[in-house]
Amino acid sequence: MPERQPHDLAGPAEGQDGVLSDEDIYARLYTAIARQQLPPGTRLREDEIRQIFGVSRARIRTVFSRLAHTGIVTLEPNRGASVTRPSVKEAREVFAARRAIEGTIAREAVQHATKRDIARMRDHLMRERDADNRRDRTGMIRLSGEFHLLIAEIADNELLRRFLADLITRESLVILTYEQPGRPSCSNHEHEHILEAFARGDAEGAAKLMIEHLDAIEERLDFGDRQRSEIDLATILRGSAES
Amino acid sequence: MPERQPHDLAGPAEGQDGVLSDEDIYARLYTAIARQQLPPGTRLREDEIRQIFGVSRARIRTVFSRLAHTGIVTLEPNRGASVTRPSVKEAREVFAARRAIEGTIAREAVQHATKRDIARMRDHLMRERDADNRRDRTGMIRLSGEFHLLIAEIADNELLRRFLADLITRESLVILTYEQPGRPSCSNHEHEHILEAFARGDAEGAAKLMIEHLDAIEERLDFGDRQRSEIDLATILRGSAES
DNA sequence: GCGAAAATTTTTGCTAACAATCATTCTTGG
DNA sequence: CCAAGAATGATTGTTAGCAAAAATTTTCGC
Numbered sequence: 001m002p003e004r005q006p007h008d009l010a011g012p013a014e015g016q017d018g019v020l021s022d023e024d025i026y027a028r029l030y031t032a033i034a035r036q037q038l039p040p041g042t043r044l045r046e047d048e049i050r051q052i053f054g055v056s057r058a059r060i061r062t063v064f065s066r067l068a069h070t071g072i073v074t075l076e077p078n079r080g081a082s083v084t085r086p087s088v089k090e091a092r093e094v095f096a097a098r099r100a101i102e103g104t105i106a107r108e109a110v111q112h113a114t115k116r117d118i119a120r121m122r123d124h125l126m127r128e129r130d131a132d133n134r135r136d137r138t139g140m141i142r143l144s145g146e147f148h149l150l151i152a153e154i155a156d157n158e159l160l161r162r163f164l165a166d167l168i169t170r171e172s173l174v175i176l177t178y179e180q181p182g183r184p185s186c187s188n189h190e191h192e193h194i195l196e197a198f199a200r201g202d203a204e205g206a207a208k209l210m211i212e213h214l215d216a217i218e219e220r221l222d223f224g225d226r227q228r229s230e231i232d233l234a235t236i237l238r239g240s241a242e243s
Numbered sequence: 244m245p246e247r248q249p250h251d252l253a254g255p256a257e258g259q260d261g262v263l264s265d266e267d268i269y270a271r272l273y274t275a276i277a278r279q280q281l282p283p284g285t286r287l288r289e290d291e292i293r294q295i296f297g298v299s300r301a302r303i304r305t306v307f308s309r310l311a312h313t314g315i316v317t318l319e320p321n322r323g324a325s326v327t328r329p330s331v332k333e334a335r336e337v338f339a340a341r342r343a344i345e346g347t348i349a350r351e352a353v354q355h356a357t358k359r360d361i362a363r364m365r366d367h368l369m370r371e372r373d374a375d376n377r378r379d380r381t382g383m384i385r386l387s388g389e390f391h392l393l394i395a396e397i398a399d400n401e402l403l404r405r406f407l408a409d410l411i412t413r414e415s416l417v418i419l420t421y422e423q424p425g426r427p428s429c430s431n432h433e434h435e436h437i438l439e440a441f442a443r444g445d446a447e448g449a450a451k452l453m454i455e456h457l458d459a460i461e462e463r464l465d466f467g468d469r470q471r472s473e474i475d476l477a478t479i480l481r482g483s484a485e486s
Numbered sequence: 487g488c489g490a491a492a493a494t495t496t497t498t499g500c501t502a503a504c505a506a507t508c509a510t511t512c513t514t515g516g
Numbered sequence: 517c518c519a520a521g522a523a524t525g526a527t528t529g530t531t532a533g534c535a536a537a538a539a540t541t542t543t544c545g546c
Contacts, residue, residue, distance in 0.1 A: 159340040
């Protein structure tokens with residue numbers, strides 16, 4: 001897993017007179033991490049980021065502090081910032097937190113959903129299928145997360161939507177850290193079942209399917225396998241030293 | 244509603260060599276706000292806070308930025324920071340978000356709870372009753388929030404616990420803004436019913452009671468009355484100008 | 487006396503620069 | 517040749533100070 005460098009974070013200037021606001025910078029870094037462009041462990045050096053965005057270091061420190069507060073960036077005193085490498089415990093907490101809220105979000109969203117919302121969901125799944133057919137992995141990851149956020153948007157609670165956005169971003173780091181090659185984490189077949197529950201107005205069904213979907217994502221990761229293989233290697237290496 | 248000043252935020256130094264870390268400063272301000280010591284609208288001037296804590300302004304700016312990210316402090320460009328005054332919409336979102344997660348948290352907590360946890364809850368309710376009998380309003384508010392956080396702690400998901408802590412802090416601002424005098428917002432009788440559900444291991448019952456408890460808190464506030472009385476005054480004042 | 491404009495003060499936004507810490511490279515002794 | 521220590525460079529942590537914006541006070545004209 002090579003660490004990618006944050007070279008292309010700067011884009012068209014969004015603020016007044018071409019100056020990026022702290023919020024803009026935060027959003028850029030956040031999005032890059034959410035889209036797995038900056039994998040876990042990527043060093044984020046203040047001076048480099050400040051040059052990329054053309055601002056002073058103090059601005060970057062502020063942004064880093066906020067990113068750290070959401071848990072997607074880790075600050076080490078005197079050593080700087082890096083994209084968070086989630087531990088197994090953290091990973092499991094992210095999934096548990098998602099299960100805790102996404103069932104309820106789905107239920108609320110079904111009760112709020114208009115015909116237009118359902119059409120948006122359909123359109124979204126078509127785009128997921130397109131990306132899947134094109135083997136556009138980055139696009140799939142983005143669209144998968146966005147499907148969940150679309151549901152949260154339909155549920156119409158900004159606090160929950162933002163909390164979920166953070167959880168999804170943290171989960172994208174989990175996926176990069178613990179994913180098994182060739183085994184996609186988020187299935188658009190499962191998304192389609194959820195959409196069907198929405199279309200028939202089945203709030204409890206949607207909630208149940210959502211939780212099962214999240215269970216399935218978690219199962220596709222390999223926390224357990226990784227720990228076992230580490231123990232085996234250590235045993236083997238100790239054995240060969242003693243014989 | 245007078246605005247209190249942040250004079251007494253500094254306390255015993257907690258960091259190495261008596262220097263407070265950013266985290267310490269964040270925690271101090273957060274706690275003061277959560278305990279309603281700094282009411283909605285309180286101006287937080289950088290220079291004043293920096294003098295109180297004996298650090299540079301840049302440190303304070305970092306802390307303010309993070310507090311603003313949780314929504315409990317509001318930053319206005321070129322005008323500074325103040326404790327957030329929640330709008331009615333925000334207030335309702337806080338309650339809706341709490342209902343969305345606290346039912347699930349209560350359910351999880353019942354399934355995790357040990358005898359020791361139940362004893363801690365009982366002890367906590369005794370302290371609530373003490374505070375109530377002493378008419379210690381500040382203590383009641385703190386302990387009420389802490390009861391909810393104790394349940395989240397028993398549920399053992401740090402992400403949810405922290406999100407709930409933020410929601411509770413935001414709710415304490417809502418209560419200060421919209422509370423009816425003489426009408427306490429959080430009833431320890433309702434807490435006792437919740438504890439009973441815990442003691443008999445009734446996860447669904449606990450979840451249901453928790454949601455009803457939150458409904459009841461929300462009902463005790465007067466979003467509606469306030470809006471209605473404003474409309475009446477405007478109508479009356481316009482009527483007297485035309486006659 | 488009142489309102490508007492000007493002047494002054496206060497506060498925020500931001501940067502350059504220095505101190506402190508860590509990481510890397512070089513040197514030295516065994 | 518290797519390990520330990522020293523030297524050097526890179527990076528973070530922090531502050532002082534200036535520019536810009538907002539708030540407050542003073543002045544002036546009617």
